[in-house]
Amino acid sequence: MVAGVLQGGASIGALTLTRWASAHVIFLPGLVVAIVAAHLVLMRRKGISGPVRAREGTPIAFYPRQAARDVTVVSIVLLALVLMAWRGMPAMEGPADPTDATFIPRPEWYFLGLFQLLKFTSPASWRSSEPSSFPRCLAGSSRSCPGLDRGPDRDPRRRLVVMLGVAAGVLGIVALTALGWRDRPVSAPAGEWSMRAIGGRQFAAAAKCTRCHSESGMADALEDVSMSRGPEWLNGHVTDPEMIAPGLREPPTAVTEARGRGAHRARPAGDAAAIPWLSGAHRARGLGVGQYCVGCHVIDGDGGSDGPVLSHIGSKHDAPKLRSWIVDPEAVKPDTDMPAFGKRLSPQQLDAISQHLASRK
Secondary structure (H helix, E strand, O other): OHHHHHHOOOOOOHHHHHHHHHHHHHHHHHHHHHHHHHHHHHHHHHOOOOOOOOOOOOOOOHHHHHHHHHHHHHHHHHHHHHHHHHHOOOOOOOOOOOOOOOOOOOOOHHHHHHHHHHHHOOHHHHOOOOOOHHHHHHHHHHHHHHHHOOOOOOOHHHOHHHHHHHHHHHHHHHHHHHHHHHOOOOOOOOOOOOHHHHHHHHHHHHOOHHHOEOOOOOEOOHHHOOOOOOHHHHHHHHHOOOOOOOOOOOOOOOOOHHHHHHHHOOOOOOOOOOOOOOOHHHHHHHHHHHHHHOOOOEEOOEEOOOOOOOOOHHHOOOHHHHHHHHHOHHHHOOOOOOOOOOOOOOHHHHHHHHHHHHOOO
16 A cells, blocks of 8 residues: 555556655655754753763853854855855766666665665575565664663763774675675676677577668668667567567467577667677677576676676686586586586587687686
8 A cells, every 4th residue: 555655556657756756845855844843842841962071161052152153064064065066066967868778777875885785685695585674674773772872971982882883883884885886787888799789689680680670671770770668578579570569469489588688689779880790609609698698697797697797707717617517507516506508509609608708807
């Protein structure tokens, strides 16, 4: 029910954006004003906490001396923010392009730690049935902080346990933020064809896509087409080009999801680079890696996350070792989840893929 109210329906859409924008513009500012008002009321009734270390002398009223100090500091901070927004504003990115399937959204730097914590507590790492259980428990435990140390002393030197806990929390946030900043997705240089793109291009040629998608064909060439459809629609279209909407009837032929994804990546988005000339070895590598490897392994920032990253696998294993892995993974590591490709790939493809991976140092 709560999710339906927040989303404005069963799925995320325009109404979802409207409701969240209204919450940020209308309700959150009102909530902040109410919290500030409650703080001022309690301060007038209970008084302020006073200095960290006791001082001798006559107490000084909050207004006007301390109030003037607070207003001065707030004014300086606001002025600094205005100057930074006026002169130090970072450059804006280009307008959103819904046809660009290569754009990878990144959270703002102050959210990197939270996203990194979510990554470490996801089912892929801890195999937990509830990925948000750890952050939820951590947030719930913070409510018990007032009961952990109820001593009258406010001197940090006399509250070592609490200060060590705070320091550990701050160091954890800094470490998670730094890890999130370093954990940037690697992308291939603009204009350079990745192995998935090469494999997808070879598959498109093998699947007779270029018979219609060419300069002399009835449809635009693949190099001139911007992929604005998702993988599901594209996989269905590759499987049965005459079916406008996939799933209406059984497809006449079976095409693996990896091949459909390879065809989806046949052209690097937004680049006008010509198709690279490919030798027979390059064709074998591109078709093999693009069809079988990138579905589970990341290569140059592109691929799945089920297996280890292969961008620099050549620095750990040589070609014979990698070939044995590809042919029969269980013979090398009995508890592996990787399927065997010894009977699915030709000897030429096995040699080309293993040598290509071994060259990645």
